[in-house]
Amino acid sequence: xxxxxQSPKYLFRKEGQNVTLSCEQNLNHDAMYWYxxxxxxxxxxxxYSQIVNDFQKGDxxxxxxxxxxxxxxxxxxxxxxxxxxxxxxxxxSSIDRQSGYTFGSGTRLTVV
Amino acid sequence: GxxxxxxLPTLSVQEGDNSIINCxxxxxxxxxxxxxxxxxxxxxxxIIDIRSNMDKRQGQRVTVLLNKTVKHxxxxxxxxxxxxxxxxxxxETPAGGKLIFGQGTELSVKP
Numbered sequence: 001x002x003x004x005x006q007s008p009k010y011l012f013r014k015e016g017q018n019v020t021l022s023c024e025q026n027l028n029h030d031a032m033y034w035y036x037x038x039x040x041x042x043x044x045x046x047x048y049s050q051i052v053n054d055f056q057k058g059d060x061x062x063x064x065x066x067x068x069x070x071x072x073x074x075x076x077x078x079x080x081x082x083x084x085x086x087x088x089x090x091x092x093s094s095i096d097r098q099s100g101y102t103f104g105s106g107t108r109l110t111v112v
Numbered sequence: 113g114x115x116x117x118x119x120l121p122t123l124s125v126q127e128g129d130n131s132i133i134n135c136x137x138x139x140x141x142x143x144x145x146x147x148x149x150x151x152x153x154x155x156x157x158x159i160i161d162i163r164s165n166m167d168k169r170q171g172q173r174v175t176v177l178l179n180k181t182v183k184h185x186x187x188x189x190x191x192x193x194x195x196x197x198x199x200x201x202x203x204e205t206p207a208g209g210k211l212i213f214g215q216g217t218e219l220s221v222k223p
């Protein structure tokens with residue numbers, strides 16, 4: 001079945017560490033996105049990519065980095081520069097910007 | 113900047129009743145709208161969409177209404193069931209832009 005997979009489901013990070021969240025899709029979608037969701041809040045865009053080897057900052061990119069070396073993969077690194085990283089992270093993909101997004105099941109990141 | 117907002121942050125309905133979730137959008141150039149359902153601890157799931165050349169679209173037990181005059185979007189759920197309990201997000205796409213999500217409305221269905 002086609003879909004979008006995020007891993008791990010739960011992730012714990014120590015202060016000062018970088019961690020990478022995985023996002024893989026086999027939907028042959030060109031566009032991929034990373035969102036952050038805080039409790040009781042909506043989705044805020046971190047980074048997005050419309051095509052391989054290209055990506056743009058979203059609304060809250062500071063403290064995050066991404067890469068898009070393959071169409072299927074769009075990993076997100078939460079760096080030590082992100083001062084409040086505890087949140088639920090959602091990855092999504094779409095055929096293009098004018099189409100609906102398919103979301104992964106999310107990664108819950110907690111700083112310990 | 114442009115924003116999508118919801119009139120009601122929480123909605124409680126009796127099982128079997130119809131539910132109406134509202135959304136206001138501010139970008140008159142938006143031409144594509146989507147409703148998503150998010151259950152606790154999961155990613156949002158697509159429910160139904162509508163393009164700006166339509167004012168109503170129906171799915172299975174769900175209907176989306178678009179009023180471009182007042183920039184209002186609503187999601188109607190018929191015969192609400194306990195499994196419908198979730199947070200519902202509306203989203204809009206300004207022409208050529210990315211989806212902009214609203215804050216969400218939490219729907220609680222009482223048995």
